[in-house]
Amino acid sequence: MLFHPRIFDSFKGYNRTLLIKDVLAGITVGIVALPLAMAFAIASGLKPETGIFTAIVAGGLISLLGGSRVQIGGPAGAFIVIVYGIVEHYGVANLLVATAMSGVFLLLMGIFRLGTLVRFIPVAVIIGFTNGIAVLIGLSQIKDFFGLSIDKMPAEFFQAIQALYQAADTVNPTALAIACGSLAIIIVWKLIQRHLGWFSHLPGTVVAMVAATIITSLLNLPIDTIGTRFGGIPSSLPHLEWLPISWSTAQFMIAPALTLALLGAIESLLCARIADGLIHDRHESNQELMAQGIANIVSPFFGGMPATGTIARTVTNIESGGTTPLAGIVHSLTLLLVILFAAPLAKNIPLASLAAILMYVAWNMGEWKKFVDLKQFRLPYRLTILSVFILTVVLDLTVAVQVGLLSAFITFIYRISSLSRCEPADPNLFPELNQHRGQIDAYRIYGAIFFGAVKLLEKIEENLPSRTLILDLKNVIYIDTSGMETLAELTHLCKIRNITLIICGLDHQPYEMAQRSAYLESIKPDCLYPDLSSGIAAAIAN
Known part of the structure; x- marks a missing residue:
């Protein structure tokens, strides 16, 4: 209700x-x-x-x-x-x-x-x-x-x-x-x-x-x-x-x-x-x-x-x-x-x-104890508290909150982007890749592919294999529009260079985003596989 x-x-x-x-x-x-x-x-x-x-x-x-x-x-x-x-x-x-x-x-x-x-x-x-x-x-x-003799206290x-x-x-x-x-x-x-x-x-x-x-x-x-x-x-x-x-x-x-x-x-x-x-x-x-x-x-x-x-x-x-x-x-x-x-009784209440x-x-x-405990927090957290505190006192609460939110958002974006990573598939787990090194490359991506972490895909563009590129997105929990556009650019680059792109483990929110952005329509259905093992097997068979 x-x-x-x-x-x-x-x-x-x-x-x-x-x-x-x-x-x-x-x-x-x-x-x-x-x-x-x-x-x-x-x-x-x-x-x-x-x-x-x-x-x-x-x-x-x-x-x-x-x-x-x-x-x-x-x-x-x-x-x-x-x-x-x-x-x-x-x-x-x-x-x-x-x-x-x-x-x-x-x-x-x-x-x-x-x-x-x-x-x-x-x-x-x-x-x-x-x-x-x-x-x-x-x-x-x-x-x-x-009890100071001040006619009116300034606001600043x-x-x-x-x-x-x-x-x-x-x-x-x-x-x-x-x-x-x-x-x-x-x-x-x-x-x-x-x-x-x-x-x-x-x-x-x-x-x-x-x-x-x-x-x-x-x-x-x-x-x-x-x-x-x-x-x-x-x-x-x-x-x-x-x-x-x-x-x-x-x-x-x-x-x-x-x-x-x-x-x-x-x-x-x-x-x-x-x-x-x-x-x-x-x-x-x-x-x-x-x-x-x-x-x-x-x-x-x-x-x-x-x-x-x-x-x-x-x-x-x-x-x-x-x-x-x-x-x-x-x-x-x-x-x-x-x-x-x-x-009438209130008239004698002293302002002091x-x-x-x-x-x-x-x-x-x-919350003064938080200032005493600042040393145990990370530098961005300390800077956010102190900047908001100083700006509130010296300038204006609105400015302080705006700066504090901006600082907190930048810190959050940095932290999340640092948690996202891209690693080559472990050759010990997939020894068949050793026989096709330089021809077939496989990468596992972890975390979120958003505007603060698109560099993960951009780095892959710098070292493309000669035949097949495999991306394992099983551990990607979120992808935004910027990430989707970067993935589309990587797909287009692979097509130009006649490189087969295989996507593995696309699920939940990344899959929904791929559908809404029409990315799935731009790739062949046989390029999607449920896990990295099946994707590598398909790449070698082809």
């Missing part, structure tokens, strides 16, 4: 116990999502309510329509760098347009069953840009972490470094103390949960945010808060607004929208695969992409930013006992209730505390 959300299959054998678990898990995830949603939005150059509205609208739709039972959707740290750049260069209105366009792309990816193709992106590319994004997130939070790496350097003497000791204290609370709380098992369902990020907010309010500390910078959070429902879409602006947003769609697809499907391993289930990738697409189409009309599957909140959902998409829906409703009844939370998220987001 083309469109079949997992929620339809999630309530078989459902009971009150599972309902309670889902509701409690949803409330827990909603509490976890609150500081993260605000922090991601602020770091992206948006108002804090943008992140909450995204978690409510997009998060609810992803759970309702998705292809995973437990995945939680919403704003993600991976989008911060891209969203900030779009806001910086094109404005918030065009970000909403780009988000909706990325949703269309994601929806089409799901409709055309492209979910499995995302898995073909090499791990080296994913690690490189994930670590690069983590560095950029950490860099973007230095301003609020240290070198300009950001310059702005931080010029403002290095404006450190706010109070903001730095709140940030360090928040970070310490998160780390210590995590250690308590891990080693003592206390407060397992209460996230350290929430504890740190609440503690920092209480201290800031009681002591009236001179630091930036959500209230001083953004005027607080509105205590009302997100309302529908039509997007100012026009072709003159939309055409410039195609590239950013494609970047958002690609990153969203990668993030959501990676998250779903991690969730599968934890609950021993299997998600439907194309349904998940369609749900992500619909969520990103709808979310901008309510002032939302791009959304995708989120690993931290999904794992929290699973660890809290969530078993069906109902938990994700409850998570959205929890955030909605927070907006309606507790929004949110910066510390994002620093912690960025550190856990990166």
Whole structure:
């Protein structure tokens, strides 16, 4: 079935116990999502309510329509760098347009069953840009972490470094103390949960945010808060607004929208695969992409930013006992209730505390051990990871992914072509060839005959026998159009020189390719033999 959300299959054998678990898990995830949603939005150059509205609208739709039972959707740290750049260069209105366009792309990816193709992106590319994004997130939070006096952080790496350097003497000791204290609370709380098992369902990020907010309010500390910078959070429902879409602006947003769609697809499907391993289930990738697409189409009309599957909140959902998409829906409703009844309390949340939370998220987001273990990998793998990482940090994520994919594809082609080989038939196995040396030559070809390995056949052309050429293709697993054309050229050259060409072991995909390319029609039927032994016997008999 083309469109079949997992929620339809999630309530078989459902009971009150599972309902309670889902509701409690949803409330827990909603509490976890609150500081993260605000922090991601602020770091992206948006108002804090943008992140909450995204978690409510997009998060609810992803759970309702998705292809995973437990995945939680919403704003993600991976989008911060891209969203900030779009806001910086094109404005918030065009970000909403780009988000909706990325949703269309994601929806089409799901409709055309492209979910499995995302898995073909090499791990080296994913690690490189994930670590690069983590560095950029950490860099973007230095301003609020240290309380620096910078009006607006530039989107470009070198300009950001310059702005931080010029403002290095404006450190706010109070903001730095709140940030360090928040970070310490998160780390210590995590250690308590891990080693003592206390407060397992209460996230350290929430504890740190609440503690920092209480201290800031009681002591009236001179630091930036959500209230001083953004005027607080509105205590009302997100309302529908039509997007100012026009072709003159939309055409410039195609590239950013494609970047958002690609990153969203990668993030959501990676998250779903991690969730599968934890609950021993299997998600439907194309349904998940369609749900992500619909969520990103709808979310901008309510002032939302791009959304995708989120690993931290999904794992929290699973660890809290969530078993069906109902938990994700409850998570959205929890955030909605927070907006309606507790929004005024958010005005005293210090931005230094949110910066510390994002620093912690960025550190856990990166796979830093992979950099330590680089020496055990081959040089091409190392170059791919490092090039994608450096380009993500210094230039642009789109360029980094393009270069990384190109590098990975070239490396793959080289490796596959090096595995393909052509060897003369062993005279010890076929002693009759010794009596006809120079007249009858037999070769065995292994691997794939594709555009990167056609040189195997071209080398045979340089040393053709005088009477019969035998090619054993039994161990050829794949042949492409370039390989087929090279084989046809070799056949034509043999005809010109009046040399008999015998093909042995042509089977499966190579045989189908020979049929489709009309190669079989260009040779005589008695030139095909099932194995090398019969081919050599026929050549000697003739």
